[in-house]
Amino acid sequence: MHAVAELAGCSTATVSKALNGLPVSAENLRRVYAAAEQLGYVPNLAARSMRQEKTMTLGMVVNFEGHPRSELLYTFQDLIANMESAGYSVLLSIVRNEGLDLDTLLQRFLAHRVDGLFYWQARPSNALAWYERSNIPVIAVGFRDPECAQLPFVTLDGAPAFAAACRDLKALGHRDFAEIVVDRADPLYKLYPRMRGVRWREIRIGHGEQDLRNAVEKLLTGGAAPTVVFAAPPTSTQLLSIAGELGLAVPGDLSVVSYFDLEDAGLFRTPLSAIRTDYDKLGDAVATAMLDALSGRQVGDVMVPDSAHFVPRASTGPARARPAG
Amino acid sequence: MHAVAELAGCSTATVSKALNGLPVSAENLRRVYAAAEQLGYVPNLAARSMRQEKTMTLGMVVNFEGHPRSELLYTFQDLIANMESAGYSVLLSIVRNEGLDLDTLLQRFLAHRVDGLFYWQARPSNALAWYERSNIPVIAVGFRDPECAQLPFVTLDGAPAFAAACRDLKALGHRDFAEIVVDRADPLYKLYPRMRGVRWREIRIGHGEQDLRNAVEKLLTGGAAPTVVFAAPPTSTQLLSIAGELGLAVPGDLSVVSYFDLEDAGLFRTPLSAIRTDYDKLGDAVATAMLDALSGRQVGDVMVPDSAHFVPRASTGPARARPAG
DNA sequence: CTGAAAGCGCTTACAG
């Protein structure tokens, strides 16, 4: 910057003003721009951020417990593009069991003085208190642990799609619903109002295909087995192949619904019925919420409307006849 | 920091040294840590980076021309985790046709004073010269435009898998190979040594399913049509459904190979033969190269060995009998 | 080992 000032024949203060659109004489403006151009001057954001309160950097931590659903890439893309258009850059971190723990990461972002944080699948963390103390907006995305209830939360409104799926299935004769839940994940069906006249159960399994295989075998032999099973990928797709191997017909013996749609689900041997979510809408809503928060507005929880739909395909069909009694 | 110094009863210089592991008396060390803890002190990386030459920030720009293959999420995850364990944070940017252009983005990262840049699908850009001038290591990943030949390049060694696919197909009687290339992408088959006794052609189409449909129809009516087609997703999967609609049997009339494997390709009605790549190996190799470059070592091009394999499935089969003459 | 002081590259009252 000194070099620019020297070449332009003015002070660094004038350079700064010229480059930031503050009132400068036309002559100086021209010379500063010319000098900056000639020298290939690139401002140092770190220096700027020491004087101003903002770093124009946002943190995004994605907290995958189990399997990352790769369609999320689209939301990231959309979200990041939105924030970049607003002048921000985003630090991305994808947390897994291995690697640095969440607390360390959240603290590191704090050291970077991020202006805000996107927190996918928000779980409690000590570091969150620091964000609150520092008045850095944190937006929970997708899922929010009850212990993080203080965070504003943006998510898809899955209830109508879920209700539509249940209605369709009930019309097909299903009364016994189940959800397969992996590890310590929270069952999703509990998030939605229960439909009258249907029973729900929770089948909890560990990671690994063998766990799922055992569960499916138990389904086969159990007396009052569910006639339809909900699960998230990759469990929902594994279910299709395992059912095939074990001679369980889908949907003849068991209907299967995937909680999230897959790009190629329609091409499957048994096309997989799924709840399709509109990730672009989610990305846009999250971006809007963050921009609001950054400009000091209070932001509340957002349920993105009309952002999920039940797409029935061949993996759901009429409930199998139940053994009498 | 002043507050910490005051509480600990020493100078800020001593605080800095204590926190950075420089020699300090045990007594001061203890008091500084206690004070920092009590005050919830988080160092300001921006301030630090003004004195030191490093920001501990890396840029990653992913340059998707057409369709982002979402499996890349796994590589990002692996790569980011690696860099974070080494103390870095990474700024991610996913470039598309809409949104900020590449040059703006690269320049913004420069303003952030990134210590290095991962450049997926490296295309020429004016901003690259600035990185070179600033001596910031840039690593091209996945693909490198010939005009970016000066950049060290890390990619999968696809040649053995490609050769294996061609060998298998030739053994099945195929002589006429084609690749479907979307928009202005570069044909991939040209990257590899050509096998003797087979012909290759390039079928260039625009974005949009209709373009592909037209191309497939032309294949049906053309006299000397190829018997096997290579394409990248999503074209390879669209090909399966369009072939179905148009009454073209796969692999009876046409074999299809996907240049990249899809997680659920084995579940398809016609399981899709594909070249499966090991993204973890790529992520690790890229991380290693960057760490090397950051520590001042010269890094050359890296072809990650044994990182791609041909997985024949049901979409490839014997070549159809050719009309005599 | 310790601390006063200079300086990293900016921005912003402030006085002219």
Added chain:
DNA sequence: CTGAAAGCGCTTACAG
């Protein structure tokens, strides 16, 4: 409109 100067929060010779 302009520029000298202070200051953002750190680190690092340097002198003690």
